Amino acid sequence: MEPNNTPPILNELFGLHDQVAAVVGGAGRIGRVLCRTLSQAGAQVALLDVDIQAARDVADQIARATSRQLLAIETDTTQPEQLEAAVAEIERSLGPPCMLVNSAQFRGQGFYSSDVESYPKSAWDRVLDVNLTGVHLACQAFARSMAAHGGGRIVNIASTYGVVSPDPRIYGDSGVNSPVSYAASKAGVIQLTRYLAVHLRERNIRVNCLVPGGVFDNQHPQFVEQYAARTPLGRMARAEDYRGAVLFMLSPASAYMTGAVVTVDGGWTVW
Ligand SMILES: NC(=O)c1ccc[n+]([C@@H]2O[C@H](COP(=O)([O-])OP(=O)(O)OC[C@H]3O[C@@H](n4cnc5c(N)ncnc54)[C@H](O)[C@@H]3O)[C@@H](O)[C@H]2O)c1
Structure with a gap:
């Protein structure tokens, strides 16, 4: 793709x-927006997802919206040979x-319970997996290729719930809640990122x-209202809110940045 008429500095x-x-998990709500953004920024994008139809x-x-082709590949990121x-x-x-952007997450059966005392081990295992x-396996597989070809940039997607606990009071009777497995997995992603930043620097x-x-996704209105009220910027996110930060972390603009944890949460974690 020819560089466009944007100012040279951009x-x-x-x-x-x-x-x-x-983009692993590229068919998801955030993943698809990131695929489109990277494509619009001129990248050749491969969209990896366990759900090949999606x-x-x-x-x-x-492709219809931007005239840019993407490569869709069926990949279960828990299977090293599929990543290879x-x-x-x-x-x-x-x-x-x-x-590489790691954007996959598990949201299947048993996932949503927040009852710590009876949280099913099967759901815990699957979420951590x-x-x-x-994320670890995808970083491994892609880092081998990047290292063999001069280097690269990786963005792992964690969550505010890897930094602070969810506040169970905002979930009420909504039927939606964020489980212990999710919090533990996302805290792990943050520390995995720091470890890899150090050990892949050379x-x-x-x-x-x-x-x-x-991200707002037509959740229960009471939940949305309480989430917004607890957020300094007064609303839930749109997937588009994450485009700039991810593009920044993948582009030359962040050349002097590694191991960083970039929070884009409307201020959720500041109080
Ligand atoms: N959406 C939010 O509100 C929110 C908030 C904070 C953090 N996050 C994080 O952002 C990332 C993207 O979120 P999202 O809303 O797009 O998620 P999503 O649930 O919409 O999409 C996740 C994608 O991962 C895919 N996937 C599931 N298991 C897989 C596997 N084993 N191998 C490959 N792909 C697999 C799914 O098919 C799906 O397309 C996730 O890591 C999520 O935890 C999301």
């Missing part, structure tokens, strides 16, 4: 022209990936972490 700081990016649909939607195969396919089809082990790989707040 291309210098934020342009990703024809660099190759992978991945293809998202890739098609973005995905990296090989990206190298073959688009070239070596130099950017996808949200934490999956491979010229920067690793940073986004801490997002809750």
Whole structure:
């Protein structure tokens, strides 16, 4: 893609022209917005997701809207050999990936209980598997390729609930709540990021972490109201609110940044 007519300083700081990016969990609510953003910034984007139909649909939607093609690959991020195969396919089809965003999360059966005393071990295992082990495995697979081709940038997506506890009082009878497994997995992602930043520095790989707040998704109105009331900026997030921070962490603008935890939460964690 030709650099566009934007001021040269913006291309210098934020342009990703024809660099190759992978978004794991790219069919999700935040993942799809990030895929589109990276594509619009000029990157060749591979969208990895366990839900291949959703991945293809998202890739098609973005292609229709932007005239830019994305590569959808069915990948279960808990399976190292599937990640290896995905990296090989990206190298073959688009070239070596130099950017990775880890955006997958588990939200299946048993997930939503917040009853600590009876939280099912099966749900705990699955959440930790996808949200934490999956991030580690994806970083491993992509770091090997990045290291072999001169380096790269990784952004892991954690959560405010990896920094502070959810406030159970805002969930009420909404039927939605945030479980212990999620909090533990997201705290793990933050520390994994710091560890990798140190241990991949000599491979010229920067690793940073986004801490997002809750995205509005037609949740129970009482929950939305209470969440907004507890947020200094007075509303839940839109997935689009995270575009700038992720683009920054992947672009030359953040060349002197690694191991950072970038909080974009409307102020949720400041009080
Ligand atoms: N949405 C929010 O309110 C919010 C708030 C804070 C943090 N986050 C974090 O941001 C990230 C993205 O959130 P989202 O709202 O887009 O999530 P989402 O649930 O909408 O999407 C997650 C995606 O991950 C995929 N996935 C699940 N298991 C997988 C696996 N084993 N291998 C590969 N892909 C798998 C799903 O198919 C789905 O497309 C997540 O890490 C989430 O924890 C989200």
